[in-house]
Every structure is written in C-alpha cells, then in structure tokens.
Amino acid sequence: MIYREAGQFKSTYASDQALFPIRQDRVVVGLAVAAAVIAVPLVADEYWLQAVLIPFLIYALAALGLNLLTGYAGQVSLGTGGFMAVGGYAAFKLTSAFPGMNVLVAFLLAGLVTALVGLVFGLPSLRIKGFYLAVATLAAQFFLLWLFNKVAWFTDYASSGTITAPPRTVASIMVTGPAATAPVRYLTALAFVALFALVAKNLVRGRVGRSWMAIRDRDIAAEIIGVRPLRTKLLAFAISSFFCGVAGAEYVFLYLGSAETQAFDINVSFLVLFMVIIGGLGSILGSFLGAAFIVMVPIFLTNVPHLLGLAMPVALQKQIELMVFGGLIIAFLIVEPHGLARLWQIAKEKLRLWPFPY
Amino acid sequence: MTLRRVMIALLAAIVIAAPAAGTVSAQAKEMFVPSTVYRTGPYAPSGTPFANGLWDYLTMLNERDGGINGVRLVVEECETQYDTKQGVECYERLKGKNGGAMVFNPLSTGITYQLIPKAAVDKIVVHSMGYGMTAASDGRWFPWVFTFPTTYWSQASSVIRYIGQQEGGLDKLKGKKIVHIYHNSPYGKEANPTLEELSHKYGFELTLLAVDHPGQEQKATWLQVRRINPAWVYMSGWGVMNQVAVKEAAAINFPMDHFIGNWWSASEADVIPAGDGAKGYKGATFHAPGTNFKVHADIVKFVYDRGKNIGPKDKIGEALYNRGVVNAMYMTEAFRTAMAKYGNKPLTTEQVRWGYEHLNLTEARLDQIGLKGFTHPVKVTCEDHEGSGPVLIQQWDGKKWNVVSDWIQPMREVVRPKLEAAAVEEGKKLGYTMRDCSKEN
Numbered sequence: 001m002i003y004r005e006a007g008q009f010k011s012t013y014a015s016d017q018a019l020f021p022i023r024q025d026r027v028v029v030g031l032a033v034a035a036a037v038i039a040v041p042l043v044a045d046e047y048w049l050q051a052v053l054i055p056f057l058i059y060a061l062a063a064l065g066l067n068l069l070t071g072y073a074g075q076v077s078l079g080t081g082g083f084m085a086v087g088g089y090a091a092f093k094l095t096s097a098f099p100g101m102n103v104l105v106a107f108l109l110a111g112l113v114t115a116l117v118g119l120v121f122g123l124p125s126l127r128i129k130g131f132y133l134a135v136a137t138l139a140a141q142f143f144l145l146w147l148f149n150k151v152a153w154f155t156d157y158a159s160s161g162t163i164t165a166p167p168r169t170v171a172s173i174m175v176t177g178p179a180a181t182a183p184v185r186y187l188t189a190l191a192f193v194a195l196f197a198l199v200a201k202n203l204v205r206g207r208v209g210r211s212w213m214a215i216r217d218r219d220i221a222a223e224i225i226g227v228r229p230l231r232t233k234l235l236a237f238a239i240s241s242f243f244c245g246v247a248g249a250e251y252v253f254l255y256l257g258s259a260e261t262q263a264f265d266i267n268v269s270f271l272v273l274f275m276v277i278i279g280g281l282g283s284i285l286g287s288f289l290g291a292a293f294i295v296m297v298p299i300f301l302t303n304v305p306h307l308l309g310l311a312m313p314v315a316l317q318k319q320i321e322l323m324v325f326g327g328l329i330i331a332f333l334i335v336e337p338h339g340l341a342r343l344w345q346i347a348k349e350k351l352r353l354w355p356f357p358y
Numbered sequence: 359m360t361l362r363r364v365m366i367a368l369l370a371a372i373v374i375a376a377p378a379a380g381t382v383s384a385q386a387k388e389m390f391v392p393s394t395v396y397r398t399g400p401y402a403p404s405g406t407p408f409a410n411g412l413w414d415y416l417t418m419l420n421e422r423d424g425g426i427n428g429v430r431l432v433v434e435e436c437e438t439q440y441d442t443k444q445g446v447e448c449y450e451r452l453k454g455k456n457g458g459a460m461v462f463n464p465l466s467t468g469i470t471y472q473l474i475p476k477a478a479v480d481k482i483v484v485h486s487m488g489y490g491m492t493a494a495s496d497g498r499w500f501p502w503v504f505t506f507p508t509t510y511w512s513q514a515s516s517v518i519r520y521i522g523q524q525e526g527g528l529d530k531l532k533g534k535k536i537v538h539i540y541h542n543s544p545y546g547k548e549a550n551p552t553l554e555e556l557s558h559k560y561g562f563e564l565t566l567l568a569v570d571h572p573g574q575e576q577k578a579t580w581l582q583v584r585r586i587n588p589a590w591v592y593m594s595g596w597g598v599m600n601q602v603a604v605k606e607a608a609a610i611n612f613p614m615d616h617f618i619g620n621w622w623s624a625s626e627a628d629v630i631p632a633g634d635g636a637k638g639y640k641g642a643t644f645h646a647p648g649t650n651f652k653v654h655a656d657i658v659k660f661v662y663d664r665g666k667n668i669g670p671k672d673k674i675g676e677a678l679y680n681r682g683v684v685n686a687m688y689m690t691e692a693f694r695t696a697m698a699k700y701g702n703k704p705l706t707t708e709q710v711r712w713g714y715e716h717l718n719l720t721e722a723r724l725d726q727i728g729l730k731g732f733t734h735p736v737k738v739t740c741e742d743h744e745g746s747g748p749v750l751i752q753q754w755d756g757k758k759w760n761v762v763s764d765w766i767q768p769m770r771e772v773v774r775p776k777l778e779a780a781a782v783e784e785g786k787k788l789g790y791t792m793r794d795c796s797k798e799n
Contacts, residue, residue: 050448055443149542151569159551159780160491160544162471167789178475178788256442258471260544262571283685299447302437313668314437315406316395 003351027173036190042182042354049182050255052299057189059251060291063275064193064200064284065243070273071282072204075125076133079140081268083241086144087248088259089154089265092163096156103168103176104254106301107192111245117144118241125233129219141269146196164258176253185254192250196243201284203239212236213282226284244272278332280339293332298325374758387425387705390432390456391416391689394448394464400572401440401597403627404678408465409435410669411682414657419690420576421660426693426703432456438469440597443470451567453480456623460693460710463486463685464539467545475788478502481501481707483714485692487685488513488621488644490546495744496781497715498793504714506688507644507736507747510548510594510620511766511777516749518556519617519765521590532561532653535588537602539579539595543570546594549620553592555772573599591617599630608635618751625677629754637756641677642749645684645733647759649675651682652728677752677759684733691727692717734765740795744777745769 003024010016020026044053062084069075091110094104106199121140125133148154154159167177174180175188203209211232214222223229252259271294279290301321305312312320350357392411394406416431421540425431434455436448445466453459461483471489477484478501485504486494492511494503506514521536522528538553540546548728550566557564565586567579573595583591591612595603600623607617615638618626624641632639654674655740658799661667662674673679696705696713705713717738736745748765 044456047454051447102689159547160467160471161547162544164471164475164784164787166787178479252629256446257475258470259442260468260471262543265571302447304453313397314395314435315402318398318437318439 003354005346005352012061014207015027019198026223033194036188041186049186052296054186054255055154056291056295057193058247058255059275059295060288060332061189061193061196061250061270062244062247062270062272063279063287063291064196065240065247066272067276067279067281067283067287068200068212068243069236069240070276071280072209072216073212073233073240073287075122075233076130077137077237078134078266078273079121079144080244080272081136082141082144082263083114083118083244084248084268085148085261085264086117086241087111087245088252089148089163089263090114090245090275091249091253092165093154093156095166095168099166104170104188107246107249107253110249111242114245114248115238115242118237119234119242121240122234122237125237126230133185138266138269141266143342145264148222149261160260162258162260163252165253165256169358180254185194189250189254192246196246197284197288200243204284208232208235214281255338274329278329278339280341283339283341285344286339286341293340297328301325360426360585363598370562385702385747387429387438387695388432388457389426389429389460390434390452392448392452392455392459392462393433393435394445394452394466394469395435395463396438396440396465396610398744399441400440401573403601404597404622404625405440405465405672407625407627407668407676407678408669408682408685410673411684412463412686413682414661414674414679415653415683415686416690418653418660421664421666422656426690427697429697429702431690431706437468437622440466440468442466442468442472445762446472449476450671453482454614454736457704458482458707460705460707461689461714462488463689465489467491467548468543471544474500476600477734482713483707483711485685485714486690487681487756489545491544491784492744492777492782493780494622495742496778496785497738497740497743499781499785499790500743501793502585502711503713504738504743506717506738506743507734508749508768509649509744509773511552511773512744512746512770513620513642513749514549514592515556515773516766517620518553518560518753519618519769520618520751520763522560523763527628528560534562534590535565535586536562536564537567537583537586537588539567539569539591539593541569541595541599543647545596545622549592549594552773553774555776556769559772569595569599569603572597573636574602575605576602579603579654580610583607583612584610589616589793593617593619593623593630595619595623600625601631604629604632604636606638608632614638618642621681624752624754624759626673626759627678634756636754639754639758640762641752641754641763643677643681643752644747644749645680646731646761647675647677647680647752648748651730651732653687653732656728657683680732686736687727688717688719688736690767691719691723714738715743721743740793740798746774 005022008023018191066080069077087110090113091106094106094109124136128136155163165176214227215232275290275294278293280286301324305317361428395409416433420430436452438445438448459482464473467489470486472482483502488508494511495505495509496502522531550756553564569576569579617639619641621642629636629639694712695717696709700709720735721735734747738745747766748767750761751761751763752759
C-alpha cells in the first residue's frame, strides 16, 4: 500500500535512469544515510562504534570489492585478506615516508597500490577458471602475507613486525592514531563506504558492469560480441583490489590501530567471501547485508547470555555461539540460496502487491 | 506442536529467570577486574590453566578476606580465542562495565599491542606480565603499561647466561650453534633482536626459525634443526605449537636437556603429549611450580571446597596455573599498595596506576601472603616498569616440573640500553613525549 510506485511518471531520461527510480526507495535510502551520519554518532556509545559499526563498515567495503569481482565478473577470489594486507601495509609505508600527507589521500593511494598488485594476481584468470582460479588467488593470500612477514622493510624494521597507525589529522581533526575519537573514525569509514558504494552502483549498471556480467554469464559468447576478456577481467581485478586495499588501510588505521600479518590471515578472506555469498552475489545491497550478518550476529550472540542474565562459562558460551552461527548460515542458505539481498527483493515484490497478493 | 510447546516453555523460563539473575551486583565497595581468557581454539591448552589460576586466586581473596581490605573484586571473563579482533571487542565491552575496569591482563602479545595505545587514552593500566611489547617497559614513555617481573629480552639474556653456565662460561659459547624456534608473530619475534646482539657479543652462531600460526606443522623446521645440529635450541612457542615441537624434538632424538622453552613454552600441556620423549625438556619460569604453598591450600579450602571453581582440582599447581596465580597476586598487591596511600576504598584507575608504579614486593611480604619462595621480589619504579627480574630454569622429569637452577640474572647492561632506545622509537610512533620521573610523587 505504502510501497507502490503507481502514479510516479518518468518524463525525462535522467529520471528514468536514476539510481533509485522509485520515490519510496529514495526516501528510505536518504533517511538511512541521514540516520547513519547524524543519529548514530550521537546515540551509539564507544563500544557500538568501535567494536561493531566500524568493523561492519570496513568489512562492507571489502565485501563490496569482492562482490564486484566474484558477484559481477564471476571470478572467484580467496585473496581478499592478502589484498587488504597490501592496502594496510601500503598506507603504513606511505604515511611513514610522507608524514605530511593527508591520511585520506594515503588510503586512496594505498588502494591504487593494491589495484596494481591485484592486476598481477589477476593475470592467471585469463587461463584458469572457477575453483582453479580460487586456488590460484589463494597463492596471493599466502605469498603476500609471507612477504610482509619476511621483509622487514614493510614494517619499517620494527622488531616485532607490527605496524602501528600513526596519529594524523585532517583539517586539524584527529582521524587516526590512539587519540582519534570513535565518532570521527566511524564517520571517516562511513564516508568512504558511501562514496565507494555509489561508485560501485554506477559501475555495475554502466558499460563496465555489463561487460563483467557478460563475461560471468558466458565468456565465449561475450568474446564473440566484442567484450575483450583480458581487459575486462583485469579491470575487475584492479577495481576489486582497489576497494579491498582501501578497506585494508581502514582496517589498520581506523579499526585495529596496530596490526601484524596475522590480522589478515586466510580467515579474513573466507569471512569476506561468506559475506558476499550470504549477502547475495551480484548485489550492492547484499554486500552490506552480508557484512552486517557476519560481523554483528556473533557479537550479538556473545552478548545474549548477558542480556538474559544467564551466568554461563565463557568457553561454553563461545562454543554455543559458533554452533548457532553455523546453524544460522546453513538455515539462511537453505531458505534463500541467493542471499539476503534476494530476500529483500522478494519482500519488495510482496510489498508492492500488498494487501491484494495474487 | 510439541516443538512449539517446548519453545514456549523455554521462552517463559528465560523471561522468568532473567530478572532473578540480573540482581547480583550493585554493591558499593567493589572493584571490577576483567579477565580476557581463551578457553577455546588452538591456544586453549595454554590459556585455560592460566585463566583458572587467575580466577581462583581472586575468588579465594573474595571468599577468605571479603576482597582486598574490604573491597570486593568483581571478576568477569571474556573469551578472545587469542584473536586480536575479539580481544579488542572484549576490551571495548568490558572497559566501562561495573564501574570501570581497573586493569587489563591481556595474556596475548597481539592484544597487548592493540591495547597499549587505546588504554593510555582511556587511562586503564595494561599489565602484560612477561609478555607484550618490551619497549613499553620504559615507564617514562609508557606510563600506563607494566611488564614486570621481566620481559622477553631479559629472559633471552638470562637463558643465554644459563647456557653459558652449562657450557662452562660465557666465553665457551664462541662458535657454538644455537637455534631459536619462534612463533611467527610479534610475540615470537620479540626475543630476536636481543639474541642477535648476544650472538655478536659472545660469538655463537644463531639461526632463527619461524613457525607459522598455529604451529601444527613443524616437520620442515625440525628437519632444518637436524641439518644444523645445534648445541642448544631455544623456543618461543604458544598453544599447540609447543607440544608439536616437543614431540618433533623427541622424534629426531634431539637431546632434550639442551632444548629450552621460554616461560610460555614450558607447561604440563606442552610435555605430556610427548610422553617419555619429553623427559629432560627445560623451560624458563619466574615462579615455582607445584602446590607446596599456603596459597594453594587456601584456594582448595575457599574456592574448590565451596564449589566456586571453574577448572578441575587436579590441575592446581600446573606451571601455567601458577602463572595465573602470580599474575593475580601482582595485581592485588598493586591495589593494596595504592590503598595504603589512598585509603581502603574502591580505587580510581589513576590510583591503581600509582599502585603499580610503586609496587615493592619484598620477601617478607611474599611470606605474609602465603607465597614464601614462590617467586622473586619485585620493585617497580617510574623509569623501570619491568623490574628486570631474574628467571629460573625448570626441567620436566616425566611427571612434574622441577626447578634445576638458581635465579639467573638477566644481562641488564645489554638489555636496558636497547630497551630505552626502542622505547623512544615506539613512543614517538604514537606521538608520546617523555615523562620526567623526578617530578612524579
């Protein structure tokens, strides 16, 4: 009843091609962004910002990047953790080599460095496909982490091999380092993820995104109609790695504060891949839903016994958490194999027909 | 239908039980001590006994004395799985709870690195007892971080001194081969610079062999050990890595009494899986093993006999259990030191920090609290948050750990200048300035 576009006529090409052609969508998205920018920093306490929302935003950005590659271009990658590590270490090297550099610029440059690395590791995708490509990108994961662990130059010869986010200001507001407040970090991460979500949304509905999907759906057919596989696949790897690189830089600078290679281990790659699968392959919204699911559900489950006032040994609690979380993943995949984004889409369809379904 | 009924009954039970369980706290004289533990995951063999020791000592104080000078300790555990991200989540969740956390004992070098910058902003003491960032032992640069009784760098120098003693003098080390097998993480790498410096000084050939997390696969490492055929092997391991290493060493018939683990690599869980092969394996420690202390009798009487325990009774006195006890003891003695100045009431975190910085644990005091001969006295100062404590070497005889050396002093003349230089470097990275200790009261 409320959610119905009847009567909304498009009189220009611009309005017909708008990102959100339905007015209700525009209102909801606008309200959500406004709430995230204004209400959340006022309401949320430090625990929520630092332990829940900031990791959520950063993982959402990484999932967005992987979704472009896996969901849209159809190239399975298990190297996300490695690419995020490139972003983190590149941002660290850049800020330590050029102390005067704006740290936000350093994030973007770190993304560029990661894009180059991604290009290199994307080369095998021209010959290998599917599961075999996943194994090839796994090599990126292990090689990159080994490199950062082995070559002391990447950590500025720190004896412990740990990189630390230096204190940096933007417009005299502390953005990184221990003295940066949680709302500032949160807003920085939010700005990046909003900007890149917009970029991604526009990419995938333009020529580039269509050529990715053509390659994904049937590469030989795409080649025959004139999509160049080399350029298209490598572009997908580069852009995806760029997103992951920025996410990795944020991961070190805005979330952890200091990190070693262990923070980017294979589990991170799997987590981001699960986010994309559970959220929905080939969906921008799905990246956010998947990140929310994977980041927030375990934290929620950890806190449930406290909320209920049940005194439970922590080990038991952790094991129950893992079991419930695994069960939820399976349940969601059985109910909707196309991910949470598809669930939302179905809900939208139903809302349009409501209250007279047929 | 039955499933539905069960669900409804469950929900009802939870709703009824919830308010009843929620009304425990909210007493006036309390101090909150969070305990970040790992009782699950690949590091649980090391994390569980430590967590039990810490829990039991604090519970024993609550049960026997009603807390510290009338202030009860509220202890809450938080599972980290030795994972830095979960550790940060725990820290953020617990730091403001129950009137505010007094101190964090992260029991993970990775988590310690995370907390060092954060905790100083939140004004909470981080006590990384014998782990963490060695450079943070300079109290002038890192006022909120304490590493006493000793650090990885001091420990490595003590172990080299011990090896020197066994070889008949430090000058005999020249040309000897020593291998350091380390967990490939900030924790494991921590001892490397000191060992390198000492290898130059004493002329022994040092080989560094990294083992990747979690350390279940070490065939290649021990193949290399076999090829190098070193006189001594020193290990910085943790969790399952330790038992795998001990097994592998036994499998290649390495002389176990020339294999020394650091203090996180020498507990019962590390040697028992290797069976008789582990006999003779040595490890560093800064407290005695076993249960022959008054404290252990009190723990049994006030914690286990009253059913307040988490762990099993037969694990009391294990090396890492006692490590948890000594950690809890340092913490409560620091609280007592602060209370002697600020009065017997719940402290602020600034007062706790003062207590840590002025802790002077004497032989007489150890005797009073039922830990005579358990550990070495410690004196913390504004400059020195490490205390430069000596270490003991313990040896596994197949059934239990026995101390086989006197207290071995670290080579402070080597360690301290490097430590101060590193503190300047690490402090500057965080934008800190040096504190003038002569102006502290």
